[in-house]
Amino acid sequence: xxxxxTAARIALxxxxxxxxxKEALALRxxxxxxxxxxxxxxxxxxxxxxxxxLQLPVCExxxxxxxxxxYLQRPDLGRRLSRDARAMLTEHNGExxxxxxxxxxxxxxxxxxLHAVPLLELLVPALQPAGYTLAxxxxxxxxxxxxxxxxxxLLKARLTVILIGERPGLTAADSLGAYLTFNxxxxxxxxxxxxxSNIRPEGLSYVRAAxxxxxxxxxxxxxxxxxxxxxDLEVGSGLG
Numbered sequence: 001x002x003x004x005x006t007a008a009r010i011a012l013x014x015x016x017x018x019x020x021x022k023e024a025l026a027l028r029x030x031x032x033x034x035x036x037x038x039x040x041x042x043x044x045x046x047x048x049x050x051x052x053x054l055q056l057p058v059c060e061x062x063x064x065x066x067x068x069x070x071y072l073q074r075p076d077l078g079r080r081l082s083r084d085a086r087a088m089l090t091e092h093n094g095e096x097x098x099x100x101x102x103x104x105x106x107x108x109x110x111x112x113x114l115h116a117v118p119l120l121e122l123l124v125p126a127l128q129p130a131g132y133t134l135a136x137x138x139x140x141x142x143x144x145x146x147x148x149x150x151x152x153x154l155l156k157a158r159l160t161v162i163l164i165g166e167r168p169g170l171t172a173a174d175s176l177g178a179y180l181t182f183n184x185x186x187x188x189x190x191x192x193x194x195x196x197s198n199i200r201p202e203g204l205s206y207v208r209a210a211x212x213x214x215x216x217x218x219x220x221x222x223x224x225x226x227x228x229x230x231x232d233l234e235v236g237s238g239l240g
Contacts, residue, residue, distance in 0.1 A: 040109050040110060041068070041105075041109060042105040042109040042112060042113065042139075042141060043109075043113060044060060044139065044141070046113065047103070047112070047113065047116070047117070047139060048060075048139075050117040051117060051120075051137060051139075053117065053121055054117075054120055054121065054124050054137065056124065056134060056136060056137050057136035057137070058136060058137045058138075058139060059088060059089070059092075059136045059137070059138045059139070060139050060141075061081060061082070061085035061088065061089070061138055061139065061140045061141070061143075061151070062081075062082045062084070062085055062140065062141045062142060063077060063078045063079070063080060063081060063082060063085075063140060063141065063142045063143045063144070063147055064077040064078070064080045064081070064082055065077040065078045065142040066142075067142070068142070070142075071142040075144060077142075078142055078143055078144035078147065079144045079145075079146040079147050079150075080147065080150060080186075081140075081147060081150050081151065081154075085140075086150075086154065089138075089151065089154035089155055090154060092136075092154075092155060094135070094155065094156065095156070096155070096156030096157065096158070097133040097134060097135040097155065097156070097157050097158070098132040098133045098134070098157070098158050098159065098221070099127060099132050099133070099134055099135070099157065099158070099159050099160070099161060099217065100134075100135035100138065100148070100151060100152050100155050100157035100159070100160045100161070100184075101120065101123075101124075101134065101135070101137050101138070101160075101161050101162075101163070102137075102138045102139075102140060102143075102147070102148045102151055102152075102160060102161070102162040102163070103116050103137065103138070103139045103140065103162070103163050103164075104139075104140040104141075104143030104144065104145075104147060104148075104162055104163070104164045104165075105140075105141060105142065105143065105164070105165055106143065106144065106145075106164035106165035106166065106177070107165050107166060107167045107168065108165030108166060108167070108168050108173060108174060108175065108176075109165055110165065110173060110174045111165035111166060111173075111174045111175055111176040111199075111200065112163065112164070112165050112176065114174055114176075114200070115163075115174070115176040115199055115200055115206070116163045116176065118206050119163065119176070119178075119199060119206045119209055119210055120137075120163070122206055122207060122210035123161075123210040123213055123214065126210065126214050127214070127217070130214075130218075132217070135155045135157050136155075138151050138155075143162075143164070144164075145162060145164055145177075145179050145190070145193070146186075146188065147162075148160040148161075148162035148179070148181060148184060149181060149184040149185055149186050149187070149188050150184075150186045151184075152181065152184030152185075153184055153185050153186060157184060158182065158183065158221070159180065159181065159182050159183075159184070159217060159220055159221070159226070160180070160181050160184045161178060161179070161180050161213060161217070162178070162179050162181075163176060163177070163178050163199075164176070164177050164178075164179065165177075166197060166198070172198070172200065172202070172203065174200055175197070175198050175199070175200055175203060176198075176199040176200060177195060177196065177197050177198075177199065178195070178196040178199060178209065178213055179193045179194070179195050179196075180193060180194045180195075180196075180213065180216050180217065180220060180226050181193045181226055181227075182220045182221075182224065182225050182226040182227075183224075183225075191227050191228050192226060192227040193226055193227055194216050194220075194226050194227065194230055194232070196209055196212050196213060196216075212232060215232070216230065216232060219233075
């Protein structure tokens with residue numbers, strides 16, 4: 001039966017001309033979970049503790065969106081760093097790096113809280129032996145995908161990877177996305193990025209996602225680009 005292969009709402013049955021009460025209540029619950037995911041706040045103290053396992057410095061930043069309501073109403077403000085965040089990264093004044101990993105709450109802080117660190121615990125140990133230099137992990141509150149372009153430019157990173165909570169649906173409120181951008185600069189559009197979506201135990205596993213990210217990073221440095229011209233041709237897993 002198809003229901004065994006998808007979480008989509010199919011073959012719900014019926015009671016008279018309506019769906020069964022159980023299914024109607026499940027839909028309401030899923031809608032409430034999606035709303036909660038959008039409006040919930042990232043627990044920075046918990047995330048800070050989780051990130052200690054990576055043994056990398058962490059920078060906590062904020063976008064120009066001052067709160068959640070502004071963030072939802074003004075997507076443009078979520079794409080730019082606050083003045084304090086820009087000053088912090090400018091003062092870093094490093095010599096540049098190969099890869100800058102960013103984490104942003106996006107539209108589901110739940111996804112970030114649950115899945116970002118388990119994914120990075122597989123990805124970071126694979127990046128370092130491969131010879132890639134890493135910037136501090138940048139945690140960005142009220143951030144959207146394109147904010148990683150500004151972060152990467154200020155830190156002189158050759159490539160950015162941003163892990164961000166995806167827009168919740170009625171079958172998944174905790175879906176994590178990863179976006180890769182080579183030569184990040186403010187003003188880039190989505191055609192310059194590669195996206196790996198639906199990272200969660202019920203979707204794309206941490207192992208498969210980390211392997212795909214590692215493969216795309218390798219290809220991005222080989223071809224010196226990301227986006228529509230970079231295809232995911234990975235065969236098998238590059239981890240373990």
